[in-house]
Amino acid sequence: MNAVVTANGLSKRYKNALALDNVSFQIPAGRIVGLIGPNGAGKTTALKAILGLTDFQGQLNVLGFDPRSQRDRLMEEVCFIADVAVLPRWIRVREAIDFVANVHPRFNRAKCEAFLARTKLTPDQRVKQMSKGMIVQLHLALVMAIDAKLLVLDEPTLGLDILYRKQFYQNLLEDYFDENKTIIVTTHQVEEIEHILTDLMFIRDGRIVLNTDMDSMGERFAEVMVSADMAAAARQLKPLDERQVFGKSIFLFDGIDQAQLKALGEIRRPSVSDLFVATMKGTYA
Amino acid sequence: MNAKNIYWLVKREFWEHRGGFFWAPVITSAVFLVLNLMAIVAGEVTGKFGMHMGTIDLDGHTLEALKLHALDADGMRKVGDALDVVMLSTSGLLGVVFGFVVFFYCLGTLYDDRRDRSVLFWKSLPISDTSTVVSKVIAATLAAPVIAMLCGLFTGLIMLLMFAFTLSMHGVSVWWLLTLSHPFQLIGFLIGSIPLYLLWALPAVGWLMLCSSWARSKPFLWAVVIPVAVGVIISWFNLLQSAGFKSGWYWREILVRILFSVFPGGWLHNTAALQLGDNPDHVGNFFTLANSYAVLTTPGIWIGAAAGIVMLAGAVWFRRWRDDS
Numbered sequence: 104m105n106a107v108v109t110a111n112g113l114s115k116r117y118k119n120a121l122a123l124d125n126v127s128f129q130i131p132a133g134r135i136v137g138l139i140g141p142n143g144a145g146k147t148t149a150l151k152a153i154l155g156l157t158d159f160q161g162q163l164n165v166l167g168f169d170p171r172s173q174r175d176r177l178m179e180e181v182c183f184i185a186d187v188a189v190l191p192r193w194i195r196v197r198e199a200i201d202f203v204a205n206v207h208p209r210f211n212r213a214k215c216e217a218f219l220a221r222t223k224l225t226p227d228q229r230v231k232q233m234s235k236g237m238i239v240q241l242h243l244a245l246v247m248a249i250d251a252k253l254l255v256l257d258e259p260t261l262g263l264d265i266l267y268r269k270q271f272y273q274n275l276l277e278d279y280f281d282e283n284k285t286i287i288v289t290t291h292q293v294e295e296i297e298h299i300l301t302d303l304m305f306i307r308d309g310r311i312v313l314n315t316d317m318d319s320m321g322e323r324f325a326e327v328m329v330s331a332d333m334a335a336a337a338r339q340l341k342p343l344d345e346r347q348v349f350g351k352s353i354f355l356f357d358g359i360d361q362a363q364l365k366a367l368g369e370i371r372r373p374s375v376s377d378l379f380v381a382t383m384k385g386t387y388a
Numbered sequence: 389m390n391a392k393n394i395y396w397l398v399k400r401e402f403w404e405h406r407g408g409f410f411w412a413p414v415i416t417s418a419v420f421l422v423l424n425l426m427a428i429v430a431g432e433v434t435g436k437f438g439m440h441m442g443t444i445d446l447d448g449h450t451l452e453a454l455k456l457h458a459l460d461a462d463g464m465r466k467v468g469d470a471l472d473v474v475m476l477s478t479s480g481l482l483g484v485v486f487g488f489v490v491f492f493y494c495l496g497t498l499y500d501d502r503r504d505r506s507v508l509f510w511k512s513l514p515i516s517d518t519s520t521v522v523s524k525v526i527a528a529t530l531a532a533p534v535i536a537m538l539c540g541l542f543t544g545l546i547m548l549l550m551f552a553f554t555l556s557m558h559g560v561s562v563w564w565l566l567t568l569s570h571p572f573q574l575i576g577f578l579i580g581s582i583p584l585y586l587l588w589a590l591p592a593v594g595w596l597m598l599c600s601s602w603a604r605s606k607p608f609l610w611a612v613v614i615p616v617a618v619g620v621i622i623s624w625f626n627l628l629q630s631a632g633f634k635s636g637w638y639w640r641e642i643l644v645r646i647l648f649s650v651f652p653g654g655w656l657h658n659t660a661a662l663q664l665g666d667n668p669d670h671v672g673n674f675f676t677l678a679n680s681y682a683v684l685t686t687p688g689i690w691i692g693a694a695a696g697i698v699m700l701a702g703a704v705w706f707r708r709w710r711d712d713s
Contacts, residue, residue: 156511174708178514191404191506198516205396206513242509284639 107132107253107285108153112161112385115148115309117341122148123159124309132252133282134316138289140306141383146289148305150257153287161291166252169202179208182246190230190238197226200337203245218278243271247279254279256288260295261324264300268292272299293376301373305382312382327354327364336368344381355381393515397523398531401497408489409527413536414487416542418629422480424547428554460548464568471569474547476675479540479578486536490528490589494596494650497524498707499502499607508615517707519595521700529586531650537578540698543570573676585652585687590696593650598699615643645692655683 155170
């Protein structure tokens with residue numbers, strides 16, 4: 104399989120902090136990767152490196168380009184929505200479409216307009232007159248009409264209400280994503296993207312602490328609901344995490360044989376957010 | 389960097405700065421015309437029709453002479469000059485307004501989108517940073533001056549017609565009068581000055597855009613404080629008589645050039661005014677392309693333009709690598 108992003112020994116140091124610490128990873132084509140980590144873990148720095156927005160040490164190859172020296176070429180095949188509300192406040196819907204249509208060789212105007220027809224946006228509306236949700240709709244319409252190979256989303260739904268958030272990911276999945284495209288997304292609302300992800304990367308203090316696809320994650324991690332009398336036995340197996348619900352204990356195990364766990368109680372696949380919380384224990388301590 | 393991208397980038401600048409590039413000159417022209425109309429009406433009503441046009445007064449005596457087509461050659465020339473000044477005065481005023489617009493445009497153009505983070509949107513498009521900076525230079529030094537100049541010409545012609553019409557009410561033949569002025573020469577002068585403006589403005593545009601791309605905050609302060617501080621230090625050493633060159637040279641040839649060259653016409657000060665002294669008695673002789681382009685024989689304008697291009701290259705570099713979003 105052809106890798107869309109290949110990072111080797113990626114490091115980035117800001118004045119007083121190491122944002123990326125010798126990170127290596129590969130992202131194959133046709134995946135939706137969740138890059139998840141606490142605040143200040145280096146998520147945005149990693150994305151900026153991929154997009155050629157920042158300098159770094161190490162090797163990085165994105166779609167065959169070096170983002171430092173070949174950024175202009177790279178941006179023909181990569182799109183990104185960084186945070187919400189980065190559209191210039193003075194621009195009108197009509198102007199934004201005209202501009203992107205004329206400078207981007209892979210922009211499909213009809214697709215963009217069809218998408219906007221499903222919103223309340225009007226051609227003469229300025230960004231400064233829009234709500235945050237509408238701005239994201241416009242941005243998404245522009246980006247989804249670009250036939251890019253890689254889409255990078257950095258907290259795309261921050262500050263949106265749940266209706267817009269659901270719609271955002273639904274549109275992305277239904278109208279945009281296919282096996283030739285790759286999406287990298289960071290967000291704090293892990294539960295909302297859990298079901299669309301194919302791959303998961305946890306990042307903490309500039310290091311990748313977990314890099315797995317969702318299927319292997321289900322095989323490797325297991326959550327077991329254990330009654331009080333079995334709890335001691337469960338603790339013997341060194342669970343990652345333990346919490347109490349309705350007088351029972353829920354244990355999270357990493358790499359323990361499923362047959363062994365079945366004896367303890369009911370097995371479930373852990374949610375990404377539970378796994379995240381267990382993995383990141385002590386981050387802010 | 390391709391032509392189509394540049395075209396759309398320049399267009400983009402206009403969408404954003406319609407207020408400064410288009411409405412500022414249009415409104416200035418309108419205000420100017422209204423004020424002049426008010427002055428003429430006031431003159432007519434109070435009956436003291438003594439127009440002050442440039443260097444001559446149209447008093448009763450001249451007016452009589454005009455009626456009779458009985459001006460001597462000197463008088464005719466003076467009337468023609470006065471009409472030329474009427475036409476140019478609007479362009480002069482617009483030039484000042486335009487200078488302020490370009491000054492603040494250059495200071496903000498690579499800074500404002502970093503401040504509101506919309507730079508992240510522009511950088512998500514396949515446009516090189518060189519194209520971005522070049523398009524902004526074109527907007528400031530070619531496209532914006534053309535609009536301001538058209539406004540100036542249009543307003544100047546209306547002014548001319550307003551005065552001619554007023555005079556015709558006093559029995560002076562309008563069309564004969566207009567032949568005394570040199571509208572085509574002045575139009576040629578204004579149009580021909582635009583390439584010169586580009587060269588002349590480059591050091592200021594370069595310096596302001598360099599500050600705009602580099603400053604993490606308050607680009608205006610940096611752009612002004614740095615050259616002034618350097619000037620003060622040089623002047624201080626001058627005071628102690630230990631520096632090798634005069635501080636006056638620095639203020640005139642460096643500070644004024646990197647801050648105020650965005651105001652059009654500065655080059656005339658360097659050439660024509662020096663040749664003609666303080667009292668150019670013939671407007672037509674003063675405002676000629678030959679006078680304007682004489683500045684090209686001085687090394688200053690070329691050195692300034694080269695320095696401007698170097699600073700613009702610096703602006704491109706900062707645009708590419710400034711990482712504060």
